[in-house]
Amino acid sequence: MKSIINRVLLVVTLSSILTGVTSFKTPPPVRKIKLGFISLTDCAPLVVAKELGLFAKYGVEVELEKQASWAVIRDKILNGEIDGAHCLFSMPFSVYTGIGGKAGQEMKIAMVLNNNGQAITLSKDFCGLVGYKDVTKAAGAVKTVQGRKEVTFAMTFPGGTHDIWLRNWLAAAGINQKSVGIITIPPPQMVANMKVDNMEGYSVGEPWNGVGAAQGIGFTHISSQDIWKHHPEKALVVNSKFAATEKEELKKVMKAIIEACKWLDVMSNRTKAASWLTKPNYVNAPLQVIEARLKGSYDLGCDIGVQKYKDDYMTFYNNGIVNTPKKSYGIWFLAQFVRFSYLKTDPDYKAIADKLILNDLYEEVAKEMGVPVQPDMQAFKTTYDVPFDPNNVAAYLKTTKR
Numbered sequence: 405m406k407s408i409i410n411r412v413l414l415v416v417t418l419s420s421i422l423t424g425v426t427s428f429k430t431p432p433p434v435r436k437i438k439l440g441f442i443s444l445t446d447c448a449p450l451v452v453a454k455e456l457g458l459f460a461k462y463g464v465e466v467e468l469e470k471q472a473s474w475a476v477i478r479d480k481i482l483n484g485e486i487d488g489a490h491c492l493f494s495m496p497f498s499v500y501t502g503i504g505g506k507a508g509q510e511m512k513i514a515m516v517l518n519n520n521g522q523a524i525t526l527s528k529d530f531c532g533l534v535g536y537k538d539v540t541k542a543a544g545a546v547k548t549v550q551g552r553k554e555v556t557f558a559m560t561f562p563g564g565t566h567d568i569w570l571r572n573w574l575a576a577a578g579i580n581q582k583s584v585g586i587i588t589i590p591p592p593q594m595v596a597n598m599k600v601d602n603m604e605g606y607s608v609g610e611p612w613n614g615v616g617a618a619q620g621i622g623f624t625h626i627s628s629q630d631i632w633k634h635h636p637e638k639a640l641v642v643n644s645k646f647a648a649t650e651k652e653e654l655k656k657v658m659k660a661i662i663e664a665c666k667w668l669d670v671m672s673n674r675t676k677a678a679s680w681l682t683k684p685n686y687v688n689a690p691l692q693v694i695e696a697r698l699k700g701s702y703d704l705g706c707d708i709g710v711q712k713y714k715d716d717y718m719t720f721y722n723n724g725i726v727n728t729p730k731k732s733y734g735i736w737f738l739a740q741f742v743r744f745s746y747l748k749t750d751p752d753y754k755a756i757a758d759k760l761i762l763n764d765l766y767e768e769v770a771k772e773m774g775v776p777v778q779p780d781m782q783a784f785k786t787t788y789d790v791p792f793d794p795n796n797v798a799a800y801l802k803t804t805k806r
Contacts, residue, residue, distance in 0.1 A: 434465050435465070436465050436466070436467045437464055437465065437466045437467070437487050437488075437653060437657060438466075438467050438469055438485070438486040438487050439466055439467070439468055439469070439486060439487065439488050439489055439490070439657075440468075440469050440470075440471045440476075440477050440480060440481070440486045440488075440489035440490070441468060441469070441470060441471065441489060441490040441686075442470075442471055442473070442474065442477065442490065442590070442591055442592070443470060443591065443592045443686065443687045443688060443689070444490075444591055444608075444609040444610065444611075444612075444638075444687065445521065445609065445610040445611050445681060445687060445694055445697065445698055445718065446490070446517060446518045446521055446609055446610070446637060446638045446718060447490040447638075447681075447686070447687070448518075448664075448668055448677055448681060448698075448720065449490075449517045449518070449661045449664045449665050449668065449720055450468055450490050450517075450661065450664075451468070451677070451680050451681060451686055452664035452667055452668055452677055452680070453466070453660040453661050453663070453664040454466060454468055455680050456664065456667065458660035458661075458663050458664055459656075459657065459660045461660065461663075462656040462657075462659050462660045463656055464653055464656045464657055464660070466657065466660075469486060470685065470686070471489070472590060473560075473561075473590035474491070474492060474495060474504075474560055474561040474564060474590070475504075475561065477489045477491060478495065478499055478504065478505055478511070481511050481641060481642070481643050482499075482505075482509055482511065482643070484643050484645060484646070486643070487642060487643050487646045487650075488514070488640055488641055488642035488643060488646065488654075488657070489640075489641055489642075490517060490638050490640070491511070491638060491639055491640070491641035492560070492561060492564040492565045492566070492637075492638065492639075493513070493516065493565055493636045493637060493638060493639045493733065493734075493737070494563060494564055494565050494568060494734075494737035494740075495511065495561060495563070495564050495565075495641065496510070496511035496512070496513055496641055496760045497563065497734055497737050497738055497741070497756065497760065498561065498562060498563025498564060498737075498741070498746075499511055500756060500759075500760060501563075501738070501741060501746075501747060501751055501756070503562050503563040503741060503746045503747070504561055504562045504563045504564065510644045510759065510760065511641050511642070511643075511644070511760070512641065512642050512643075512644055512647045512760060512761075512762050513639045513640070513641055513729045513734070513760055513761045513762060514639070514640045514641070514642050514647070514654065514658055514729065514762050514765060514766065515639065515640045515658055515661070515662070515727045515728075515729055515766050515769075516636050516637075516638070516639050516640075516726055516727050516728065516729055516730075517637070517638040517639055517640060517661070517665070517720065517726075517727075518637050518638050518665075518718055518719065518720050518726060519629075519634045519635060519636060519637060519718070519719045519720075519722065519725075519726050520627070520628060520629035520633070520634060520635065520637065520713075520716055520717060520718050520719060521609060521610050521627075521628065521629070521637060521697070521717065521718030522565065522566060522569055522607065522608065522609045522610070522613075522627065522628035522637060523607070523608070523610070523613040523624050523625075523626065523627040523628060523702075524569065524570060524573055524605060524606070524607045524613075524624075524625050524626050524627075525594075525598070525605060525606050525607075525608070525612075525613045525616045525617070525622045525623065525624055525625065526545075526604065526605045526622055526623060526625045527598055527601075527603075527604045527605060527621065527622045528620070528621065528622055528623075528706070529549045529552075529553075529604055530545050530549065530604070530605075530622075530623075530625070531623065531706040531707075532706075533545035533548055533549070534625065535625075535708055536623075536624065536625065536626070536704050536708050536709075536711060537625070537626050537630055538625075539573070539576050539577050539626065539788070540577075542573075542577035542578075542579065542625075543577050543578045543579050546577075546579055546583075546584065549604060550583075553604075554585060555584045555585065555604045555605075556584065556585030556586070556587055556602070556603040556604060557570055557584055557585065557586050557587075557603055557604065557605045557606060557607065558586075558587050558588070558589040558594060558597065558602070558603045558605070558606040558607070558608075559586065559587075559588060559589075559606070559607045559608075560588065560589065560590060560591050560607075560608055561588060562588060562746070563737075563741060563746055565628075565635075565636075565637055565638075565737075566591075566607040566608055566609070567586075567607070568737060568740050568744075569607050569628045569631055570586070570607035571740070571744045572631055572632075572740075572786070572788065572789065573607075573626060573631060573788075575788075575789075575804075575805040575806060576631075576787075576788035576789075576805070578805075581744065585603075587602075587603060589602075589603075589606070591608050591609060591612055592612070592688075594606045594608050594612045594616070595612055595615050595616050595619060595621065598616060598621045598622060599619075599621055605622070605625070609637070609638075610694070610697045610698070610718070611687065611689045611690075611693045611694045611697055612689070613627075613697075614693040614694075614696065614697045614702070614703070615689055615690065615693055616705070617702075617703055617704060617705030617706075618690065618692075618693050618703070618705070620705065622705060622706070623704050623705035623706035623708055624702055624704045624705060624711075627702070627711075627713075629713065629716040629717075630787060631786060631787055631788065632786035632787060633716050633787065634716065634719070634722075634725070635733075635786070636729075636730070636733045639729065640657075640658065640661060642654060642762075647762060647765070651765065654765070655765070655768065655769050655772075658765075658766070658769045659769060659772070659773055662721070662727060662769070662770075662773060662775060663773075664720075665720035665721040665726065665727060666720075666721045668720040668721070669719060669720050669721040669722060671699065674695065674698045674699055675695060677698065678691055678694045678695035678698055679691065681694050681698075682694055697717075697718075698717075698718060699717065700712055700713035700714070700716075700717030700718075701713075723776070724770075724775045724776040724777075724778065725778060727766070727770075727775070728763075728766060728770075728777055728778040728780070729761045729762065729763055729766055730761075730763075730778065730780045730781075731754070731757035731758065731761050731763065731780055731781060731794070732757075732780050732781050732782065732784070732794035734756070734757040734760065734761055735753045735754065735757050735794040735797065736792055736794065738751055738753050738756060738757075738797075739753070739792070739797050739800060739801060742797075742801060743801060743804055743806060744806070745806075750797070750798075753794070753797055763780070781794050781795060782794075783795075789804060789805070790803050790804050
């Protein structure tokens, strides 16, 4: 009898142990944060943060997803398929105002990823007619080429930064934007389209200007930093719900990217960065071209020579100057939409900038990391334009070239 009781007790004990074991809950899987990017050199902060393990260091699991075009990135951010992306700084303003999407749709700007590093490439038709930064001869060169064929230029997204650099250049050169064709082509497709004569010039980010020069289909006529030194270019743009409901996770993502930006601005690190960017899953362009332009050395093409940028090559941190998402810059891009007739009436400049730029969030992150926040809403001037005061857009629009 005693042995039977002992056996019963043993069974009960084992059952209790097993029940206890099975009652432990499996921890929920860590949510992957999905960030998109386009095959451009300035996606580097995201790539470096991933390759150096910085996202993991700050406690987030991030998956990078290459996208085909800016329109695809827009759609996926808005529908929540991705949480955010390497994105044109002016794109949220273009989308919100109905230029590049359905008006009223909100994409939030968390921080700036880089300054400088875009360019306008002209086809071989312009070789000998106009040289590097020879803006005063550009109108005559266009007319000469128009004597043989229609002249079309490509940019990457209506109201995007590349579009605005192109239109600023046309205005500076005295070329009526209505006298030429302007089409939209995704960045990685620029070179192929120039080869088959779909356009005579394009405005895009690196490395596709460098690739065009290396392949002999055209030459770098002017860089974006020649148009506006230290201009905002790409931004970390995020889904509104993600920003509102997962603020701490977003802050961790931003911290990892800021650390990556600091690492990238150590010039000796750019060789390693280029070795990652050249891979098929990232930019998929020749290493030599990516690395040279990342280091500020531009073989312009068309036997023009090499231009070496000393302090205005592509920058990612620049002692904290790069990353602050300034409302004044957003207002400037909105003013360009009016200037170039994308918008027929003035938008509510300040209200839109307040709505789309997460400056308070950035300031929190910067304070926690000891990164200086740059002053905002100050007047500034681009190379070929009149001064711009974000507090008096009307005065700017009265005097600027169209």
